[in-house]
Amino acid sequence: xxxxxxxxxxxxxxxxxxxxxxxxxxxxxxxxxxxxxxxxxxxxxxxxxxxxxxxxxxxxxxxxxxxxxxxxxxxxxxxxxxxxxxxxxxxxxxxxxxxxxxxxxxxxxxxxxxxxxxxxxxxxxxxxxxxxxxxxxxxxxxxxxxxxxxxxxxxxxxxxxxxxxxxxxxxxxxxxxxxxxxxxxxxxxxxx
Amino acid sequence: xxxxxxxxxxxxxxxxxxxxxxxxxxxxxxxxxxxxxxxxxxxxxxxxxxxxxxxxxxxxxxxxxxxxxxxxxxxxxxxxxxxxxxxxxxxxxxxxxxxxxxxxxxxxxxxxxxxxxxxxxxxxxxxxxxxxxxxxxxxxxxxxxxxxxxxxxxxxxxxxxxxxxxxxxxxxxxxxxxxxxxxxxxxxxxxxxxxxxxxxxxxxxxxxxxxxxxxxxxxxxxxxxxxxxxxxxxxxxxxxxxxxxxxxxxxxxxxxxxxxxxxxxxxxxxxxxxxxxxxxxxxxxxxxxxxxxxxxxxxxxxxxxxxxxxxxxxxxxxxxxxxxxxxxxxxxxxxxxxxxxxxxxxxxxxxxxxxxxxxxxxxxxxxxxxxxxxxxxxxxxxxxxxx
Numbered sequence: 334x335x336x337x338x339x340x341x342x343x344x345x346x347x348x349x350x351x352x353x354x355x356x357x358x359x360x361x362x363x364x365x366x367x368x369x370x371x372x373x374x375x376x377x378x379x380x381x382x383x384x385x386x387x388x389x390x391x392x393x394x395x396x397x398x399x400x401x402x403x404x405x406x407x408x409x410x411x412x413x414x415x416x417x418x419x420x421x422x423x424x425x426x427x428x429x430x431x432x433x434x435x436x437x438x439x440x441x442x443x444x445x446x447x448x449x450x451x452x453x454x455x456x457x458x459x460x461x462x463x464x465x466x467x468x469x470x471x472x473x474x475x476x477x478x479x480x481x482x483x484x485x486x487x488x489x490x491x492x493x494x495x496x497x498x499x500x501x502x503x504x505x506x507x508x509x510x511x512x513x514x515x516x517x518x519x520x521x522x523x524x525x
Numbered sequence: 526x527x528x529x530x531x532x533x534x535x536x537x538x539x540x541x542x543x544x545x546x547x548x549x550x551x552x553x554x555x556x557x558x559x560x561x562x563x564x565x566x567x568x569x570x571x572x573x574x575x576x577x578x579x580x581x582x583x584x585x586x587x588x589x590x591x592x593x594x595x596x597x598x599x600x601x602x603x604x605x606x607x608x609x610x611x612x613x614x615x616x617x618x619x620x621x622x623x624x625x626x627x628x629x630x631x632x633x634x635x636x637x638x639x640x641x642x643x644x645x646x647x648x649x650x651x652x653x654x655x656x657x658x659x660x661x662x663x664x665x666x667x668x669x670x671x672x673x674x675x676x677x678x679x680x681x682x683x684x685x686x687x688x689x690x691x692x693x694x695x696x697x698x699x700x701x702x703x704x705x706x707x708x709x710x711x712x713x714x715x716x717x718x719x720x721x722x723x724x725x726x727x728x729x730x731x732x733x734x735x736x737x738x739x740x741x742x743x744x745x746x747x748x749x750x751x752x753x754x755x756x757x758x759x760x761x762x763x764x765x766x767x768x769x770x771x772x773x774x775x776x777x778x779x780x781x782x783x784x785x786x787x788x789x790x791x792x793x794x795x796x797x798x799x800x801x802x803x804x805x806x807x808x809x810x811x812x813x814x815x816x817x818x819x820x821x822x823x824x825x826x827x828x829x830x831x832x833x834x835x836x837x838x839x840x841x842x843x844x845x846x847x848x849x850x851x852x853x854x855x856x857x858x859x860x861x862x863x864x865x866x867x868x869x870x871x872x873x874x875x876x877x878x879x880x881x882x883x884x885x886x887x888x889x890x891x892x893x894x895x896x897x898x899x900x901x902x903x904x905x906x907x908x909x910x911x912x
Contacts, residue, residue, distance in 0.1 A: 341556075342553065345550065345553045345556065346550065348550075349550035349551060349553075350548045350549055350550040351548070353548040353549075353550065353551055354544070354548040357544055357548060358542075358543075358544045365548075365551075366551040366555060367555070369551050369555075369556075370551070370555040370556045370558075370559050371559070373553075373556040374556060374559045374560055374563070377556070377560055416543070438534070438537040438538055438540075438541045439541055439543070441534075442538065442541075453535070453538055454538075456535070457535055457538045457539045457542070458538070458539070458542045458544065458545070463749075464718075464719050464749065464751065467751075472788065473748075473750070473751075473754060473785055473788060473789075474719055474748060474749050474750070474751060475747055475748030475749065475750070475785075475789060476788050476789055476792050478748060479789065479792055479793065480792060485534055485535055488534040488535075488538070489534045492534055492537070
């Protein structure tokens with residue numbers, strides 16, 4: 334076995350589970366393994382390009398593979414539809430029931446743009462830091478933090494709609510951003 | 526320090542994970558099978574114990590694979606033209622105030638210099654819920670109020686310390702549990718390194734989060750950077766600064782500008798919104814510490830040429846300081862945002878930046894049933910300088 338093949342095996346052993354979890358959260362279980370295989374085929378082709386922080390690099394590849402594969406509008410809605418279904422379950426169970434199904438937040442998440450959803454999921458369900466999420470999305474950490482802030486405020490606003498009386502926040506112009514701080518800017522967005 | 530915020534959306538999202546927990550890795554066999562299939566069709570090198578690598582047969586992924594999926598978050602904004610030149614009520618022309626600021630900067634009096642500042646942002650919003658009988662109320666006169674701080678502090682003759690401080694509600698027990706699980710799962714995972722040091726500490730029912738880094742004087746304020754990323758330099762040549770403002774005013778990044786700074790500005794204001802981009806760039810340069818006086822003067826002079834701005838010479842910032850406001854308006858859908866850069870022409874300093882958003886009457890009542898409401902509010906950042 335060559336060094337590159339050992340490297341591929343090592344990458345797969347260490348990160349295939351994380352890649353699968355990332356994919357599964359977006360399209361469900363049915364096709365997850367297929368996508369993971371696609372990701373590692375790309376990794377094989379580009380084995381010399383795989384950086385030390387391989388996990389975020391692989392998630393970035395997974396993101397692009399998903400985007401290529403699910404380009405049609407109908408398939409893009411896979412996560413949306415799933416969230417909508419889960420939201421109904423969550424509404425029936427009720428937030429805080431202990432199983433994590435918060436129907437209002439899932440419904441609000443489903444109502445956001447795919448780009449906003451992706452950022453929010455990267456730093457919550459996928460457990461990435463701002464710096465890691467920036468690698469996956471392919472932007473600077475500062476830019477990621479700014480985009481995340483806006484996505485977070487749009488989620489807050491959507492939650493405000495779901496829960497009359499809750500906060501809905503003005504989106505204003507970013508001043509500056511940094512990794513690590515949950516929100517480091519104000520951003521000047523009217524409604525896009 | 527009054528800050529109100531409830532139901533942090535990221536915490537709630539963390540608790541609402543419909544697919545928690547790590548996955549078992551799938552078998553490698555499917556990957557190997559695909560690579561072999563590609564080999565048979567001549568598209569990839571072989572892999573496996575019994576195969577031989579042929580480095581020169583390796584093919585590179587198509588560019589489309591690499592670039593596909595980059596999300597487009599920035600929506601190009603339309604802007605409302607506000608006529609430059611003498612404003613209403615006989616107020617002075619843009620050129621007058623901005624020329625005065627340029628002259629002050631050129632004079633390089635001690636009052637125009639600074640090595641640092643504390644900038645406090647106060648953001649207010651009122652829930653736009655047409656079903657509610659009134660807006661939610663909070664401290665500081667109603668609505669929800671959040672505060673953040675941006676601090677630049679001299680640490681040596683050549684370096685300053687940048688700092689961002691935020692206050693957030695402390696996480697719920699469920700969010701803490703999820704966070705702990707993720708930390709345990711990720712304990713051995715190498716993290717991308719940035720040059721910022723981030724600390725958090727609890728203050729009552731809130732968390733104070735602080736990120737700190739060092740930068741050389743002569744660079745613009747930016748967030749954390751990864752290895753290989755460089756902070757954007759402040760223009761050292763007045764003509765370069767002038768060209769940069771003019772270029773941004775057309776919605777185009779300057780050809781000799783910093784790519785990272787361009788990304789930040791376009792992300793903030795939207796690609797193509799020239800007036801906003803020019804004001805944003807000018808703000809970055811004018812609030813950078815220890816910028817050459819002639820460069821600051823050039824920026825003020827260049828602002829006078831930016832279309833769709835006007836001047837209110839009798840403005841006041843949140844701290845009650847008299848200022849001249851360089852202002853413009855942007856319309857996105859039913860939301861109009863008024864942007865103001867408040868300056869002290871005598872000290873050639875930016876005192877504040879202010880954004881006020883209003884919603885066209887009836888827009889919320891007329892919106893589709895599943896659309897979130899449009900919100901109104903304001904954000905103002907006030908700068909207090911240190912010599």
